Each structure stands twice: as structure tokens, then as C-alpha cells.
Amino acid sequence: ETGVTQSPTHLIKTRGQQVTLRCSSQSGHNTVSWYQQALGQGPQFIFQYYREEENGRGNFPPRFSGLQFPNYSSELNVNALELDDSALYLCASSFMAGPPYEQYFGPGTRLTVT
């Protein structure tokens, strides 16, 4: 069974640039959620994708957008990067509407905006 993978591991961007982060869900899972974790804080929910549609969104501006592909992998895109976007970005995969309701997290992408 393949776990959740994310790429890249680290990246550094300049304020105003755009970034794309990628996530491959765990085998058998059909739902991907994205979270932002600032240093010393708990993760904050960005959005979730199910069957290639956004299924819920947290309190993040529209410059945070995403996609889910037919193989259930997902992308998180952030436009017009700001310094406060520096954080660990985590994706979590799960199986919608069924036990065991676990959400398994990937290793994360650490984004630094300078």
C-alpha cells in the first residue's frame, strides 16, 4: 500500500510569485484535503477535493486554488505569494463517507517566501 506523497519537499519563492504543490493520495482513497501549518501552530484547513470538485473550503483567499485529477492526485496553487504564506503545506487523503474515517497526512512541503 502506497502512502501519501508530496512534492517538492522544500522550495523558496519570492513575494509575488506563484507556486504549485503536488500530492498523491494513498491507494484506495478518493478525497484529498490541504492544510497550512505555520511555525508553532496547528494545521489550518485550506480546502478539500472529492471526485475532482472542491468539497469545502476554509478561510483562505481565492489566490489559493486547487485541482484534483482522475487518479485522485491533487495540486495546490498559490498566486501572488505573500511573506505570511511561508509555512508547511500538508495534504491528507481519506475515503469519503466511509469508515475508518482516517485522514493520512503526507510528509509536507515547506514553502519559504522571501
Next chain:
Amino acid sequence: ELKVEQNPLFLSMQEGKNYTIYCNYSTTSDRLYWYRQDPGKSLESLFVLLSNGAVKQEGRLMASLDTKARLSTLHITAAVHDLSATYFCAVTNSGYALNFGKGTSLLVTP
């Protein structure tokens, strides 16, 4: 808005001692999760609690849920150094978004 409060936020304990981490949440929740995070690492799932009175144990960790009190506890028995990490509880009432507490940073010392 579903709010989650953990306490304590920082905990230093000696090896061999017992302690409890508390997680309170503000509104009705479908499920409660406990995660462990090591420095610079991702979140490792520890427990998922689904119903009132649920209790789960794994090694030196035991989690319980009281939905009427909107309270979950994570009890540590006879702590060892390997348990040093940050522990998060998270709840959901929507089926998707996890609302996390700020985490409890645990340090187990000799």
C-alpha cells in the same frame, strides 16, 4: 465556528511518570482525532474516536472521548523519551475539515 482548545500547551515530564493532555471543543463533533508530530515532520495518526465513551489504547497512550462534556483526554502512562513530540487533537463536524488545537509540546526527560 468550531474551536478546539488543548491544555497544557507545553509539558515537561520525567520518565516513568503519568500525565494527561486535555482537548476541549466548542460544538458538536462527528469525530475526534489525535495526531503526533515530530519536529520538522508530518502528522502521524494515533487515534480516531467516533462515539461517546470511546476509549482506545496503543502502548503507553490511551485516548478517551466524552461527547457530552465535549472533552477528550490523551493519557500517557510511564512516559519514555521516545514519546517526546507535539500532540494535536482535531475535530470535525462537517465530514471533511479537521479543526486542530494548537498542540501540546511534550518533553520527556530522564
